[in-house]
Amino acid sequence: MPHILAERLSIAFPLYHVGARSLKKRLMASTIPRLRTDSSNRVVVAALNDLSFEVRSGERVALVGHNGAGKTTLLRTLAGVYEPVGGRLDVEGRIGSLIDPSAGMDIDATGRENIVLRGLFRGLDQKQSEAMADEAGAFSGLGEFLDVPMRTYSAGMQVRLSFAIATLMQPEVLLMDEWFSAGDADFMAKAQQRLEELVRNAEILVLASHSMAIVRAWCTRAIRLEGGRVVDDGPVEQVLAGM
Template sequence: MVSIDVWNAAVDFPIFDAKSRSLKKAVLGRAGGKIGTDSRVPVIEALHDINMSLREGDRVALVGHNGAGKSTLLRLLSGIYEPTRGSSRVVGKVAPVFDLGVGMDPEISGYENIIIRGLFLGMSRKEMEKRIDDIAEFTELGDYLAMPLRTYSTGMRVRLALGVVTSIDPEILILDEGIGAVDAEFLEKARDRLNDLVKRSGMLVFASHSDEFLVELCSTAIWMDKGGIREEGSLREVLTHYKGYDPFNNLSEETLARIGESRATIGSEEGS
């Protein structure tokens, strides 16, 4: 069983290479973390007082404005950052997808990159070899897969990366925005694969600004604000408070059908 627990965690970034006054001037007033003033080295308090308890089957959306701390929290949950204060415990193997293309090597072929990227996401070489045909078919890259990645267009790279990411069997899937930046037409094709990927994962934590994606993949949400958790609850409730309107009312008929809702049920829940 996978689980994530975080107790009173904080993550600070000390800025050693900046003059305190000019850094404060540059960053204060913008959206984002708090700048500490009580030390000689300026410190950005990216996260503070974080308490969370996630269990098998949870599908959590992370929402919040730029600089609210979503990516930092995802990195904390992935074990990339240690909490500066407090503690965290993650049970299960994390597949972190922060940047679709990370870990890809331009000098080696598409085929080789499929294996390497899979290893990076916690799969074995054998497991990836079994998936190669399926990934090749999905990407429609044909003979290009034998060519070095540097000969690919940006869109082709994204297809390859998305093909690999959606082929893995993650225990804990941590997704950051990147997916939303994919070309809409290809994303449509990847939609079912993404849904299947999430169904196979023991747990999902997904930071995104896209309502359509969040409602399809997540059931609960955490609203991050200035490095803290402002609200957590059902996806619809939290999104409604965060956005100031109920985003379920703006969903297309297709999206509603996909998530098993209809305009009538959505309407009847309004204000509940």
């Protein structure tokens, strides 16, 4: 049974490639003190601090909060990209993440090659990946452009392709960051429909969003993050009212 359990989960980012000078500026500018230096004198951002929550099968959770509240970091952690530095995290179920749709795309490769590649990245074999290419190709409506390098695509075509690739698989635990600016109006409707289908069929949805309309329409529960901490957790209306 898919479920997510986080106990005192913490993530701290060491800032490696920030000069001391710009760092000082950042320290002065930030209102919530999240930058600190750790024992070995590195500058560390406490991206997530002491999060505890449980998500059961069937729940639709919205992560709300200002920019930099830790929403995307939490999604990445749930996806297994970042390993927690403190606390524990259990995620059960097939995870699908729609965090950065264009990640891992190679613009020198053709659309078809990119789809096959993504299939392989996700653990499919060559044959399944090629079957996926036909499907994603049809969905993206790229037609003959599917077999030319992505470099030649218009911005809209690139978005359509990455959307088609990213949404091909039906996960049990769907992790989604807010990005809906897909191509032309015709494709928008198609994209919307596909997303709704994915959301409906997923056991668990965790959505990071700024759009209250989307949160209200899709989610049953909201977790409000601020400065990497959970400040509110409950039914959507209740949490949104408290913002």
